[in-house]
Amino acid sequence: MRQANTRPVMHWARFGHHLSKPQSFTKPGRGWRVFHFGLGLVLMLALPVMAEELSIERIFGDPALSGPTPRGVKISPDGRRVGFLRGRSDDQFQLDLWVYDLDKGESHLLVDSRKLAPEKHLSDVEKARRERARTAALHGIVDYQWAPDGRKLLFPLGDALYLCDPDVRSENTVRKIVEGAGLLDPKISPLGRYVSFVRDQNLFVIDVAEGIERQLTADGGGLLHNAEAEFVAQEEMDQSSGYWWAPDESAIAFKQFDESPVPVVRRMEVYSDRTEVIEQRYPAAGDSNVIVHLGLVQPAGGVVRWIDLGPDSDVYLARVDWLPDGKILSYQRQSRDQKRLDLVAVDVATLTQKNLLTETSKIWINLNDDLRFLKRQPAFVWASERSGYKHLYLYGLEGTLVRNLSGGEWNIDKVLAIDETAGLIYVSANENAVIDKQVYTIRLDGETSDPPVRVSIGDGWHEATFARDAAEVSMYVETYSDPLTPPQTAICRPDGRRLVWLEKNPLDENHPYWPFRETHITPEFGTLQAEDGQALAYYLYKPLGFDPAHRYPVFIIVYGGPWGQVVTRSWGDLFDQYMARQGYIVFALDNRGSARRGRKFSDPIAGKLGEVEVRDQLAGIRWLKQQPFVDPAHIGVFGWSYGGYMTIMLLAKASDQIAAGVAVAPVTDWRLYDTHYTEHYLGSPQANPAGYDSSAVFGSLAGLTAPLLLVHGMADDNVLFSNSTRLMAALQNQGTQFRLMTYPGGKHGLSTPEMKRHVHHLIADFFDEMLRPNQDTQ
DSSP states (O other), X not given: OOOOOOSOOOOOOEEOOOOSSOEEEEOTTSOOEEEEOSTTOEEEEOOOOOOOOOOHHHHTSSSOTTOOOOEEEXXXXXXXXXXXXXXXXXXXXXXXXXXXXXXXXXXXXXXXXXXXXXXXXXXXXXXHHHHHTTOTTOEEOOOXXXXXXXXXXXXXXXXXXXXEOTTOOSGGGEEEEEEOTTOEEEEEOTTSSEEEEEETTEEEEEETTTTEEEEOOOXXXXXXXXXXXXXXXXXXXXXXXXXXEOTTSSOEEEEEEEOTTSOEEEEEEEOSSOEEEEXXXXXXXXXXXXXXXXXXXXXXXXXXXXXXXXXXXXXXXXXXXXXXXXXXXXXXXXXXXXXXXXXXXXXXXXXXXEXXXXXXOSSOOOOOSOOEEOSSSSEEEEEEOXXXXXXXXXXXXXXXXXXXXXXXXXXXXXXXXXXXXXXXXXXXXXXXXXXXXXXXXXXXTOOTTSOOEEOSOSSSEEXXXXXXXXXXXXXXXXXXXXTTEEEEEEEEOTTSOEEEEEEOOOOSTTSTTGGGGGGOOOXXXXXXXXXXXXXXXXXXXXXXXXXXXXXXXXXXXXXXXXXXXXXXSSSOOHHHHHHHHTTOEEEEEOOTTOSSSOHHHHGGGTTOSSSHHHHHHHHHHHHXXXXXXXXXXXXXXXXXXXXXXXXXXXXXXXXXXXXXXXXXXXXXXXXXXXXXXXXXXXXXXXXXXXXXXXXSSGGGXXXXXXXXXXXXXXXXXXXXXXXXXXXXXXXXXXXXXXXXXXXXXXXXXXXXXXXXXXXXXXXXXXXXXXXXXXXXXX
């Protein structure tokens, strides 16, 4: 076990000749103190500069080493305030609600979650929702919503929903409006007259003025769910809600799903003090999905009217959006094989339908949230990858293409906002560099040949938030970082110039990372060439005190799966810093199949996983072995989830090139994973049995001879624990030794701080043993 080294490093003094009153400065990256005495004498001493050694305990301790980064930033509809969530200094995972007032030029704590309500046990449904949203580690106020007039905020805490007034700074600012276990997905209606939520699988509203609660659906319960998104919609389709208010509050559209066709998976969740047998309706690849319906109900109650989704019930209800006048509802229907996507408009009064457009692909259709219906002209903006890259198109409401709005060999990530007055679409994209995310504008009356105009300032990673549904853009909020800059959040003008800091987060002597700043290691970025000539981006950290004449072991981080991007010009993962400081070359490469590079880059994995991705990662390993500073005999690989799968496949196919690997929560057989994700890439097991066989780890497992550490949470409901138990049995049956660590109660992300610390110590110690066998790591 590694221990923090608190002893200052001492060096021999170096003498010259010069005497005078000494002046000193610290030489960056070392403990040298240089004294100038005048008359030519220089005394250079490495006096103890008490810099701390970065430890795993500190990486996962409080306060967060990246500094006080706001979460959940949302601009009020009136543009006067910016709301955000901030972790506490003594617990970075407990979030309080803060507000920045642009008129006053200051931010203040609006709601102290710890004072308002004690932590209560979350319902199983809420736990599952947070696991799907990757917020399982967070507590306190984890979400909120502005009222349409910007004068109230709605948030859940414990077993209650609260409204608060941002103009009042006292405990009286908060009003509890409903209490009870299992309140899900609360929303303020578009005109602010109602608060809606889901309870016991049914939809409810509260009249805010009168305080009257009304139940809108009554048949939910058991296997029938109203106003919720099903498991695969939450996990794979980026659909966190199952109901949608009309802009004029005349109706609510909601999803109803029936789980009865979905097979029951009985699995055990093993905790430290008990074992629970869970019966989960889990749609594994090739199995039946839920049956979905789309209903309309008025907030005053009454009969539910049902929208006909077509003769084929085996479809995905992927998106639901209202047109601005509230008279037309649109929905996106994706075929089971995900090669067809229909955009359908429904007249709410008559329920007559019209197909506005259909996207098709021989490979797959990727979903997005970029559909925007315009308010000042009868048209909508649509995103498509039909050109090979994701770009924007303008359509008339009758479904006729008006013009292409963007084009070129670069990818749009997301539509951020549309300023119809200025005729501009704000997008996030990577036109300048694949490893960056920038904010650009595209003209609504533009053409494909018009280049996007970059708005954000500075190379690196810009995450931007705009006011929701605003007709004009007066400002936006962005969080920026690069490898030398921890996340900084600013309110910006529409042209990208900073208006004011929301959280400057300067890396000064008051910053949590300050004790480690002088030994901070900056990654190098570059590209290698795949076998088809495409560029594979990588980053590489060299160890602290790097000596080009020395050969170092290599720690490779791999994800490799679709939608993932590891190589970004952003504030990096501090575990990378830790391993580099321990004497490792740290390396990561984005193989083909990864995100944000167009369809030519993503599509080679179609029909067979673990083949192209492995070849690209091995190309990276071959390049590493050619570097004079790499120890070619001591290269290790670590991955989590899809990265865990990649680790096992790399060891199974190339144990002669890799010294050891750690696989956390790996998929081992894609037949065990869910329908939407798996069939997207492999098709169904019935149609592509050979692809499923070759994509599973078991066909190549005889080649796994390098040391393997297998890690899995024993309550994982995403990549089920049975993936690892099958692997254990297969390795045991073929006589292959391996190491195993399981975490009682651990979900997919092993999200508690205690589990995080333990698993990262485990990983570091394993690689120290396997890759640095002759070195003292105490």
